[in-house]
Amino acid sequence: MDAIPAIRVVDLRKNFGALEVLRGVSFDVHRGSVVSMIGASGSGKSTLLRCINRLETPSAGEVFIDGEPMGGPVTANGERKERPLSDINRMRRDLGMVFQQFNLWPHMTVIGNVIEAPLRVRRMKRKAAIALAEECLARVHLSEKGTEYPARLSGGQMQRVAIARALAMQPKAMLFDEPTSSLDPELTDEVLTVMRELAADGTTMIVVTHEMAFARDASDRVLFLHNGQIEEEGPPDQVFGAPKSERCRQFLSKKLQ
Amino acid sequence: MSEALVDALNPALFWEYRQVLLRGLAFNAYVFFSAATVALIVGLAAALLRVNRAWPFRWIGTLHVEVFRNAPDYIMVIWVHFVLPLLLGKLIGQRVEFSPFASAVIALGFVYSGYFAETFRAGIQSIPQGHLDAGRACGMAESTILWRIILPQVVRRMLPEAVNQFVSLFKATTIVSLIAVPDLMYQVSMVTQQEMRPLPLYTGAAVTYFAVIYVVAGSVRGLSERWRNKIYA
Numbered sequence: 001m002d003a004i005p006a007i008r009v010v011d012l013r014k015n016f017g018a019l020e021v022l023r024g025v026s027f028d029v030h031r032g033s034v035v036s037m038i039g040a041s042g043s044g045k046s047t048l049l050r051c052i053n054r055l056e057t058p059s060a061g062e063v064f065i066d067g068e069p070m071g072g073p074v075t076a077n078g079e080r081k082e083r084p085l086s087d088i089n090r091m092r093r094d095l096g097m098v099f100q101q102f103n104l105w106p107h108m109t110v111i112g113n114v115i116e117a118p119l120r121v122r123r124m125k126r127k128a129a130i131a132l133a134e135e136c137l138a139r140v141h142l143s144e145k146g147t148e149y150p151a152r153l154s155g156g157q158m159q160r161v162a163i164a165r166a167l168a169m170q171p172k173a174m175l176f177d178e179p180t181s182s183l184d185p186e187l188t189d190e191v192l193t194v195m196r197e198l199a200a201d202g203t204t205m206i207v208v209t210h211e212m213a214f215a216r217d218a219s220d221r222v223l224f225l226h227n228g229q230i231e232e233e234g235p236p237d238q239v240f241g242a243p244k245s246e247r248c249r250q251f252l253s254k255k256l257q
Numbered sequence: 258m259s260e261a262l263v264d265a266l267n268p269a270l271f272w273e274y275r276q277v278l279l280r281g282l283a284f285n286a287y288v289f290f291s292a293a294t295v296a297l298i299v300g301l302a303a304a305l306l307r308v309n310r311a312w313p314f315r316w317i318g319t320l321h322v323e324v325f326r327n328a329p330d331y332i333m334v335i336w337v338h339f340v341l342p343l344l345l346g347k348l349i350g351q352r353v354e355f356s357p358f359a360s361a362v363i364a365l366g367f368v369y370s371g372y373f374a375e376t377f378r379a380g381i382q383s384i385p386q387g388h389l390d391a392g393r394a395c396g397m398a399e400s401t402i403l404w405r406i407i408l409p410q411v412v413r414r415m416l417p418e419a420v421n422q423f424v425s426l427f428k429a430t431t432i433v434s435l436i437a438v439p440d441l442m443y444q445v446s447m448v449t450q451q452e453m454r455p456l457p458l459y460t461g462a463a464v465t466y467f468a469v470i471y472v473v474a475g476s477v478r479g480l481s482e483r484w485r486n487k488i489y490a
């Protein structure tokens with residue numbers, strides 16, 4: 001096992017005004033592993049993911065991507081040097097994110113959505129970007145939809161395009177924020193199948209989800225977040241089979257009944 | 258039918274002077290495109306100020322919108338042509354003069370920038386935050402997000418309203434004859450003075466403006482609807 005985790009979160013805290021949303025969260029995500037994050041609505045799961053790629057600025061604590069601190073290096077005299085946005089943007093390339101609401105760009109075709117960041121951020125040549133995008137669309141089983149506009153796709157298809165768009169940046173890790181929560185039940189499987197395939201391919205992933213079956217059999221570790229803290233953590237067998245925390249047990253029994 | 262009425266509707270005189278009048282109309286188009294360019298650029302800048310996080314910027318943007326939306330274009334044209342050069346002249350200690358064309362473009366451009374700023378602002382604020390988050394999550398710079406994600410959607414959303422504003426702006430170009438910009442109305446009044454027969458000329462001018470606006474605005478609306486339908490299916 002390698003020493004440097006793909007993502008290391010250290011004592012992360014986030015306040016919105018007086019509201020303490022994250023209250024000291026620490027965990028590691030090793031290369032090629034899948035971490036599922038479960039917890040009640042409002043427990044801070046989205047905020048945690050958004051702090052990892054700095055869509056929110058943490059109030060305290062640090063996130064390391066491949067050992068590099070997102071918040072900026074600490075100088076010899078112990079002060080942190082804040083990174084400029086251009087630096088943060090460079091680090092964000094390594095973290096693909098998939099949102100609950102898909103957030104496809106509606107004025108671009110499917111292929112346009114997927115090549116946009118490789119073209120504008122990685123500065124790839126158009127031909128290479130299109131070849132890459134076709135590869136990514138194949139991975140989410142949407143090769144034939146390249147020329148469609150998002151408005152003409154089903155929710156499940158839109159979410160798979162969003163996954164392809166994130167993959168096209170060839171990130172070191174993928175962050176999923178409840179990717180199936182706004183889908184009709186009959187469309188969740190096509191998205192979960194793609195995610196299982198990514199996991200099997202060795203993609204490093206953090207998945208916030210209410211799909212207990214996925215958390216149980218597709219992930220290496222499960223975190224249960226409660227009130228901005230990790231209340232329970234372990235391999236899925238342990239968290240689902242013998243949770244130590246009473247709250248986690250209650251949460252799971254509600255979810256699994 | 259009375260003779261006066263026949264005369265008022267008789268296009269013969271208008272036809273006789275068609276070359277002069279067409280040149281006038283071309284001047285309307287010239288003023289229109291120049292002023293529209295100013296209005297779009299200044300309007301976008303004001304809209305970006307209005308959605309800025311820092312309140313002094315927002316305040317300046319709001320001031321801009323309120324001043325120019327509430328200024329009658331007639332007065333603005335006169336003011337820019339006759340008063341502004343005096344003020345600027347005092348400021349730099351030199352005689353300043355604007356050509357009628359420049360005054361017309363500045364005045365109409367700024368008045369309409371107030372309207373366009375509001376349309377841009379509404380468009381920008383209607384873009385879901387998630388679209389921007391998706392761009393940022395890919396590592397896009399804020400300027401890339403503005404040009405590639407926000408503005409292309411804003412343009413599609415604001416088109417119907419913008420077409421109406423362009424129509425108003427084109428109509429407003431007729432008042433530049435006041436400061437002797439040689440547009441269609443200016444030519445009409447010149448010819449009128451020669452011929453002493455104003456009625457057919459004014460009818461001709463009215464019909465010409467109507468036809469131009471009706472045809473151009475109609476086609477732009479049609480094209481933009483087809484373009485918008487692709488993404489709002």
Ligand SMILES: Nc1ncnc2c1ncn2[C@@H]1O[C@H](COP(=O)(O)OP(=O)(O)O)[C@@H](O)[C@H]1O
Nearest residue numbers: 016019021039040041042043044045046047048
């Ligand atoms: N931008 C924000 N401003 C203020 N409060 C926020 C913001 N984002 C999230 N919150 C609050 O933080 C808490 C946790 O939210 P969130 O991270 O979305 O939880 P979860 O994803 O677990 O449902 C909620 O109480 C929410 O209202």
Ligand SMILES: [Mg+2]
Nearest residue numbers: 045046047178
């Ligand atoms: Mg959430």
